[in-house]
Amino acid sequence: xxVFLMYPDRDVSPQRELRDYEETLVQDLELNILFEGIAEGxxxxxxxxxxxxxxxxxxxxxxxxxxxxxxxxxxHPDVVREMYRVSVQSMENKRRHWLxxxxxxxxxxxxxxxxxxxxxxxxxxxxKEIADKNAEQFKSKGxxxxxxxxxxxLDEGYFAVVEKHLKELKFHSGVLVSAGLGKGNEGTNYxxxxxxxxxxxxxxxxxxxxxxxYSYTIPRRDGHGAQAxxxxxxxxxxxxxxxxxxxxxxxDSFFKALRVELAFYIGCLNxxxxxxxxxxxxxxxxxxxxxxxxxxxxxxxxxxxxxxMDQKVVGNDVAADGKNLVVITGANQGxxxxxxxxxxxxxxxxxxxxxxxxxxFSANLCTGLFTHYxxxxxxxxxxxxxxxxxxxxxxxxxxVSPGAIILFNESFASTNExxxxxxxxxITHGLLERNIKMFFVTHLFEFPQSFYEKHMExxxxxxxxxxxxxxxxxxxxxxxxxQTSYGEDVFNKIFGISS
Numbered sequence: 001x002x003v004f005l006m007y008p009d010r011d012v013s014p015q016r017e018l019r020d021y022e023e024t025l026v027q028d029l030e031l032n033i034l035f036e037g038i039a040e041g042x043x044x045x046x047x048x049x050x051x052x053x054x055x056x057x058x059x060x061x062x063x064x065x066x067x068x069x070x071x072x073x074x075x076h077p078d079v080v081r082e083m084y085r086v087s088v089q090s091m092e093n094k095r096r097h098w099l100x101x102x103x104x105x106x107x108x109x110x111x112x113x114x115x116x117x118x119x120x121x122x123x124x125x126x127x128k129e130i131a132d133k134n135a136e137q138f139k140s141k142g143x144x145x146x147x148x149x150x151x152x153x154l155d156e157g158y159f160a161v162v163e164k165h166l167k168e169l170k171f172h173s174g175v176l177v178s179a180g181l182g183k184g185n186e187g188t189n190y191x192x193x194x195x196x197x198x199x200x201x202x203x204x205x206x207x208x209x210x211x212x213x214y215s216y217t218i219p220r221r222d223g224h225g226a227q228a229x230x231x232x233x234x235x236x237x238x239x240x241x242x243x244x245x246x247x248x249x250x251x252d253s254f255f256k257a258l259r260v261e262l263a264f265y266i267g268c269l270n271x272x273x274x275x276x277x278x279x280x281x282x283x284x285x286x287x288x289x290x291x292x293x294x295x296x297x298x299x300x301x302x303x304x305x306x307x308x309m310d311q312k313v314v315g316n317d318v319a320a321d322g323k324n325l326v327v328i329t330g331a332n333q334g335x336x337x338x339x340x341x342x343x344x345x346x347x348x349x350x351x352x353x354x355x356x357x358x359x360x361f362s363a364n365l366c367t368g369l370f371t372h373y374x375x376x377x378x379x380x381x382x383x384x385x386x387x388x389x390x391x392x393x394x395x396x397x398x399x400v401s402p403g404a405i406i407l408f409n410e411s412f413a414s415t416n417e418x419x420x421x422x423x424x425x426x427i428t429h430g431l432l433e434r435n436i437k438m439f440f441v442t443h444l445f446e447f448p449q450s451f452y453e454k455h456m457e458x459x460x461x462x463x464x465x466x467x468x469x470x471x472x473x474x475x476x477x478x479x480x481x482x483q484t485s486y487g488e489d490v491f492n493k494i495f496g497i498s499s
Contacts, residue, residue, distance in 0.1 A: 001153055001254045005142045005261045006052075006353070008065050012260050015051045021370055021399055022054050028371040028409070029344045033304040037274055038267035045270070048263040056351035058365055060287040066353025067284050068140035073265040074272060079134045083127065084266050087259040090123040094252070110241035113248040120251045121162060128154040192240055268354055275303070275357065279312050282355040285346070286362040290403040293437070293458075295320040299359030302342040303349075306357070314474040315358065316342070318462065324432055325459040327448045328441045329481040334464025335474035336441045337409055343439055344369060344407050366437065367403040370396050374410040385414040393427065402435040409441045421447035432458070448481035 006012055018026075026032060031053065039046035057063050073080045094116065127150055135147035175192060182188035218225040275282055281299060288294050299315035306313045316339055320326050328336045346356040347369055372393060375385070389412060396406065412420040424440075424447040431438060442448060451459050463479035466472060 001149060001250075003146065003254065003257045003261050005069055005146060005258075006066055006264060007062060008141065011257045012052075013055065015047070018050075018054060019399075021368075021396065025344070025348075025369065025371055028373045028407070029341050029348075030304040030308075031345075031348075033307050034271075034345060037303070037307045038271050040270045040274075044259075045263050045267045048260055049267050052264050052352045053348050056348065056365075056369075057353060058290070058351075058367070060289060060365065063287045063351065063353050063365075065140075065142060067355075069142040070265060070268055070353065070355070071284070072138045072140045072143050073269060076134065076137055077269050079130065079137075080262065080265060080269065083130055084259070084262040086123050086126045086130070087255050087262060090120060090255045091259055093119050093123075106241035109245050113241070113245040116248040116252065117162070117244070120248075120255070121159065123255065124154055124251070125159060272355070274307070278306055278310065280306055280357060281359045283358050283360050285350040285356050285358075287350055288362070288364045290365050290367060292364045293322050293324060295323065295326075295363045295437070297346070297356075297358050297361040297363075300339075300342050300346060300361060301357050302338045303345055303357040304341060305338055313338075316476050318460075318476065320460050323458050323460045324435070324437050325428065325451070325456075326439045326462060327451065327459065327481070328439065328462045328464070328476065329443070329448055330462075330464030330476075330479075331466040331472060332443075334466060334472045335476065336464050338474065339462075339476055340407050340409055340439055340441050344371065344405075347405060364437075365403075366405040367401045368399070368405070370400060370404060370406045372396060372406060372408050372411050374413060386412075389414060390423075397431075400431075400434070400436060403437075405437045405439070406431065407439050410443060411440070413443060417444060417446060420444055421450070425450055445481055445483050452480045 003011055031050075035046050035049045035053075038049040057066070131147040131150040131154075135144070135151065138144060138147065176194070178189075178191045178193055179187040180189045272282060280301065280303075296319045298317045300318070301313050301315035314335065316335075318326075328339065330336060342357070346358065346361060347363065347366065349356045350361065350363060351365060372389075375388060375392075393411070400406065408424075412424045414420070415423075421444045424442065424444060428438065428440065428447075428451075440448075448461065452461060461478060461480050462476040463482070464472070465475045465477050
């Protein structure tokens with residue numbers, strides 16, 4: 001049995017270690033806030049969310065497959081949570097009561113496998129009951145396949161046969177083993193036989209001619225004899241012990257995969273409920289292939305900020321279809337960095353099959369998401385701030401590939417205006433030639449102005465909105481770069497100076 005709730009043709013992959021640039025994403029995009037909103041204190045949900053976010057999908061069809069499953073979950077949360085509870089309980093029972101198949105002898109292996117299978121009977125019955133009651137309510141391909149598999153594989157006669165076999169595999173009446181004689185009269189070809197339980201009436205048993213057999217009973221205190229008999233028994237049950245162990249391992253793997261895959265959807269349910277209480281919208285994005293250039297949305301907000309403030313926050317509308325470069329300038333503390341973070345979080349959420357925090361959202365997939373944010377001064381004094389920026393930029397260029405997205409936040413501002421603008425301009429031109437999409441927040445003027453004057457069709461300019469009285473709306477509007485970032489507004493606000 002396979003779960004296939006996250007992929008149409010395979011189960012989830014094992015967890016891997018995060019790459020260096022992914023650790024940077026966690027810091028720059030404040031991803032742990034998102035993970036905590038998903039997990040709600042559950043360490044396993046946190047782990048699965050972290051794993052899934054960084055295992056982004058690269059095919060729109062697979063993303064839509066996962067979105068459809070998630071839509072079913074949002075419509076029937078109680079059923080999905082009950083399924084998850086069954087998978088968790090099965091793993092908990094195994095952890096508490098199962099001693100494991102650690103014995104290298106067939107007898108010990110068989111005993112452990114039978115014990116495990118007995119523990120899995122009740123969870124399988126619970127899944128069958130859930131499928132029988134709710135299968136028709138679910139519309140996604142993933143859930144319909146899953147419930148169909150459960151109902152077909154776990155039919156009415158399945159559990160009766162399983163319980164019968166598990167009872168027989170305990171061999172309360174002993175084992176019947178046949179063997180041949182090999183070289184040196186050693187036993188070979190040990191085969192476990194089915195015992196013919198006596199069903200004749202006692203009269204027939206008394207008068208039935210008994211077959212001429214030889215038997216020997218081992219004395220109670222004959223330890224060596226008991227050991228030899230045990231070895232013969234193990235040879236006879238070796239094949240069936242391995243078969244039962246494989247069956248137990250198969251069902252164990254099924255429940256493990258079910259728990260992991262449902263954990264992703266349970267986390268999405270948690271996050272959806274939290275955003276619903278805040279009155280924040282969510283939408284299922286329309287992903288398009290990497291080869292296209294699309295990035296348009298309405299009401300996109302920073303989910304990390306909303307979760308931190310525990311209240312509704314300002315969203316933004318942007319139409320950047322056909323664009324490879326989005327330059328964001330404008331007033332200090334006007335929401336530029338918050339907007340940049342919202343773009344990165346939405347991209348990651350879309351590519352792992354989640355909803356995104358917006359009223360509508362459509363974007364092309366990317367081959368990788370990278371961030372280049374300003375950093376504090378190096379306290380170890382091993383390098384200057386500007387050197388450190390260039391070193392990180394070099395690492396990104398080595399790792400990036402065509403179709404990737406890079407988010408720049410105040411990059412190359414640690415040197416003077418002229419030098420920082422020229423370096424930013426050259427790097428940006430080089431990345432555009434490699435078909436890299438960029439969102440660039442900057443307080444530099446010469447750098448964005450050099451692009452603005454060329455009226456390039458694949459570049460869009462956004463500016464943090466500032467009202468006449470200096471008030472920030474935290475919205476972005478289309479507009480060219482200005483020579484000021486209105487830093488005096490922040491100064492006046494802090495020191496209480498009226499303009």
